[in-house]
Every structure is written in C-alpha cells, then in structure tokens.
Amino acid sequence: MKKSKILSLLLVAIVIIASIALFAACTDEDVVIPESGAFGTVLNNVDGTVTVYDYDGEPFTFTPGTIQRIVNLWPANTSGALALGAEPYFVARVAGMLTPWQALMFPDYAALTAEVPAAAGPANVEGLMTLEPDLIIGHPSNVAVLKELDYNGYKLPVVNINFTTYDEMKITYKVLGEILGGRVKENANAWGDMLVANIKRISDGLAGVTARPVTYYTAGGVDFAATMGMSALAQSNVVNEWTVAAGGTHWQKYLLDKGIPSTSFLSGQSVNVEFFSTELPDKIFIGGGQKQALIDILAGTSQSPWTGIAVEIGVENCVFMPYALFDWGRFGAESALQILWAARELHPTIFADHTKSTYIDMTAETIAFYKDFVGFEGMNTGYAERILSGLQPNGTIY
C-alpha cells in the first residue's frame, strides 16, 4: 500500500474517531440551552429534545411526542388551542367558560370533569398538580407565580404564551404547534397564512378607498347597560389591528388624532355618555354574550341614556359580533375571520355586493373555517348564520 493511501486512511480514521468523540462529548448534560431567547425561537437540540422560548423569553425544553396532557389557564388561549386541534390533549377545562359552540364542536373537551379557574389571579397549584399535566399554559396574571415554584431544580412545566397583537398571536400558535406537533403544528402554520391572506384580501379590495369609518368596540350587552358602555380594550391590541385591517378607525385613534387624550377610560373603564355623545363613532361593534339587555336598550324598552345614542348613530349601525368558540373580536383563532366580517360591515358596497369581485361570502367562509380548519364535520349553513348573528347553536340569544 502506498504511503499516501495509508495517510489518507489514517486521516479518515482520525476524522471518524474525532467525530465519534465529539458526538460522545455532546451528552445530555452538555447540551447548553441559552437562558433567554426571542419569543418563538425554536432550538433542535443534539439530544433530540426541542427548546422553545416563551413570551417571557424563557426556555421550555421537551422531548417531541411526550407532551400529552395540557391545562390552559387562559380562556382565550384555550379557545385558540381547541381551534388548532388540541382537544385530545386537554385534561381539564376552564371553569364557567364553556361556550355552547365549544360544547357542540368539542364534546370530549366539554365532557372533562376536571376544571381550572378562569378568573385572573392565583391558581390553586396543588389542584393543577393533581391533573399531572405535561404542560401548563399560564394566564398572564398568574404565570410568574407558577414559574417561580422550585424544588431542588425541579419546576412545573409552565409556559407563558401570551399575546396582544396578531404578530404575537402567530408566534403563540407556532410555539403551541411546536410543542404538540401533528395537526396542531400544521394548523398553527395554516392559521398564520390565513391571517396574512385575509388582511391582503381586504387591503386589495380597499385599494383607492380613503374612507375609514370610526368604530367603537364594547364588551357586551350587560356592560353596555350597566356601565354605560365599556370599551373593553385599548388601541394597542388585536381589536385595533382587525379594525384597521378591515378598513376602519379605532375610536381611540380617532380621539388621539383630534388631540383628545383618552387612555384610561379606553382600557376597560366606563365611558362618559355625555362625552360619547359629542364624539360619536360610525359603528358600534358589540361583543360577548348576554345581548338581550342591549337589544332592550336599542329598542327603547329599557331605560338608558344609550337609547338616544343608538338612535343618533342608527340602530342598524350597532352590530352584534359573531360568536362561537370565542368572541370573534377578541383573542381567539376566529379573529382571522373577524377581519373579513368587519370589512363587510364597514364597507358593504365593496365586500357585501355579490355582483363585485371583491364580494365576501361570509357564510361560505364560516363553513369552511369550522369544517376544514377546526374539523367540525357537522358544520352547515344554519350554524354559520347563527354564528354570524352571535346566536347560540339552537338559535337562541345569549
């Protein structure tokens, strides 16, 4: 054998031995996971585990396929996870937050007897531990406490996948998809694509249109009646994002543009009806359940200063938002459809005229979403119309 061949073989042998040594050196204990990272960052570790970084920038490491039991302390996030296909993983449902549509579309979830609290605030940690979860998705108000618990380095499997904007929402679903894998992962990616496509569709339809009607969002009928209109959410979240995407102007933005400071009462506080009457929006979107109180006000059968406001704006411009797994205008997966629905309401001549190419068939869109994306085989036109009207599956009002 020639000297050069021997040298070549030696070189190859050294490379192989070095590779094996290097691989052996990378044992479990040597996997170095950075203590912080950007929300949604995914690391595929050499030991086969995966690390994702949550909203707090903290790592959550898991072995793919081992997360089989989850509890979710945030109702909005729960509805989103259900829509993505995470129903089989839930071991408890959020107390008092099961909507009739969730019960219809996710009977296994509805049948769960174990419950976790819906209210913001401290969770009963031992109660959570009895459920033996592989993953706890915390509520923004209690996730820090859960994360702090430590026993000789052992911590609860808690992640904070929180969001207020569409970008964060996409990351949240992406992280959940990475952790649970399978259909949830596919749906998480598909949801992001759907959101982008819907925003573009409306943007294209509104090309050349300058009108941007002012919209006001209220949480529900009881709030409207009792506290004279609660503007549930301020400008810096998805409510503003779908308003803008649908071709509207958030009432807060409208006030700010006029030089009126309006931050505190738009963050969940009552709005002064006298002030409101001087700055009327073009459209009031009403979310949540318990709508009868507001219907009575609008019809004038219930005494309220808001009756006059509704007459002034036009009763037809006080609209109930669709409601199913969650309020379409809030933080659920249906928020992607809300953009299309709101665009139709704000610009009917463009999106509700079936003779135009920009026409949006909301019934068809709704059926497709719940049947193809959510996976509810029983979806039909009747159900779609009830969802769009904010009604229960049996057609009754909340």
Next chain:
Amino acid sequence: MKFSKLKEKNRSDTAEEDLSSAVFGGKKDKLKKIAYPIILLAAAVLTFVIFVASISTGLSKIPFGTVIKILWNEIHKIPQTWTNMQGLAVIGIRLPRTLAALLIGSGLSLAGASYQSLFKNPMVSPDILGVSSGAAVGAAIAILIKADIVYIEIGAFIGGICAVMLTALIPKLVRNKSIVVLVLSGIIVGGLTSSLMSIIRMLADPQTTLADITYWTMGSLARVKMNEITVIGPIIAACIVILLLLRYRLNVLSLGESEAKSLGVNIGRTRAVVIVCSTLLTACSVSIAGTIGWVGLVIPHISRMITGPDNKKMLPIAIFLGGVFMMIMDLLARTLSVTEIPISVLTGIIGAPFFFLILLKQRRNVS
C-alpha cells in the same frame, strides 16, 4: 410605684382585673379556673398539631410518612424516595403557606388584642380602625408603580399608620372619645381608603397590576414565597416579642391615664410603641397576603373568653389561636376547590357568625 410592684399588682389579680372586666364586659369563665399553664400548653400543642396537619394535607394525596421524609430532608439530606412533584407540593407550596398563615394569624390576632386594650374598646380591630384598608392602599400604590416586595411592605406600613393616626385624630378633633365616635372614625377612614382604592384600580393595567391589586383586597396566601417570609418573619417575631413584653403596661393603661401615671408608666411612649408594633404586624400581613378581615376581632374575643381580660394571660393565647385559625382558613382555601378561594371570604363566612355567637353569649352573661 415601680415596675416590680406593678408586676406584683398584676399577680394579685384584684382591682385591675375587675376594671378590665368592666371595660370588656367579660365574666369569669369556668375555663379560667383551669390552671393557665395547662391552657397555654394546650394552645401550643394545638398550634403544633394544626401546623403538621396543614403541611400534611392538600389536594395532592401525599402519605404522611412521605411528608415527614420530605421535611426531614430539608434538615438532613436522605435518599429521595418521593417524586419531585411531591417535594414541590410540600416544600414549595404547603410549607411557606402554613408558615405565613401562622405568622399572619398570630400577628393580626395580637394586633387586634393590643388595639382593643389600648383603646379600651372590644370592638376595635385592625379592620375597624382602618389600618387594614390603609395598608392595602399603601400596598396598592406600590404595586401600581411596580415596586419590589420591600417597598410594598413599606407602602403598606405607611398606609396603615396614616389610617390609624387619622382614626385616632378624629375623636380628638370632635372632642368626643366615646366608643361610637371611634368606630365612626374608622368608618370615615374606611370610606376614604375605599375611594382611594377605586381610583388606584382605575389607573391600574387590567392585564397585570389590576389583578394583583384585586388579589390584595381579597386576601390570599397563594402567592407567598419563602423569601418573603424571611423578610416579614423577623419583623413579625420582633413585634410579637415587644408587645408581649408590654402586656403588663397594657393592663395598666386599661386602668385609666391617671392610674397608669401614678404607677410610673410612660403613657405616650407605651401607646406609640403599641400602635407602631400593631400597625407593623398588620402591614406585614397585608403586604404578603392582602386584606384579611375578622381575625383581629374574633380571636382576641375567644382568647378573652378563655383567659379573662388580663393581657398577660390573654395575649399569648391570642397569638396561638390566631395562628391556628389562619392555618385552618388557608387549609380550607386551598383544599375545598381546585379554584383558590380568597381567604377573606372564608374568614368572613366563619368569623361573622362566630362573632355573633360571642356577642349573644356575652349578652346572656350580662343579663
């Protein structure tokens, strides 16, 4: 009269106790005939039993032997035969909560008993004097500006001391030091602090600080951490020791100012120390557990029923019973439901009817 004579006077159990009995409307109970050391020992044993029961009980079913092993492991390392989840439940959740309940219950009870002696008014408590609500306002302001736990405690103390000073000032301003005016002063201060709390809530972020502030107003030990106990524990312990050392002077104060002066007690300094310590006890409690009602009112009454109005006997019993009461309340809060029950809800549900029964019994005794 020097202090040695004063102690002698206390031991004699004569005029002073009679006057205290008149102030608090109590009568010698049959239980008082039982030797005091036995009562004290029984209270201490009961406290220990409830402490162990509290650590051993929870929604996760952990065998008693395992709980003992987990606790022993914290003192002397032994091979781990329990799961990490069990260790977390005992060391991470139950132990800090139980310790906090013991400290807070003892502290609030002692604060209530001290206030009652100082103001010569059995209806006085940290809640009625506005201390709790004032401390809650101070803590809420600190939470609003996202301050650290130490500053929350400082805020609670400042709020509490301001509230009690205001409550004590009003009767002086109206030149009427009757019980009714003092209680009315507490209502005035309570109304003011309630309004301040509403303003703070309006300014709070609904997603973060509002939930925290709401938590303070309802009271809970769910968020208590061991490092917080290491901060407030020594403060509470120091205040308890100081108030126990002053229990003879509290007896003398209840005799009236002239009598106390003639017995050589510095009235102003004693009052100031008692108010500061009681307020500090309340503020420490509020700072880690929020507003917890009824403990400072009901437990001193029960203690007084057992030992009589003599502070030197009553205060130690109040400390033990306050701890026992709060540990039981916390146990119920974390085991009755998978949802954490606010502790003030439980102390109110149990404390209010219990207090009614006490009043009923006292009325019968008087009649």
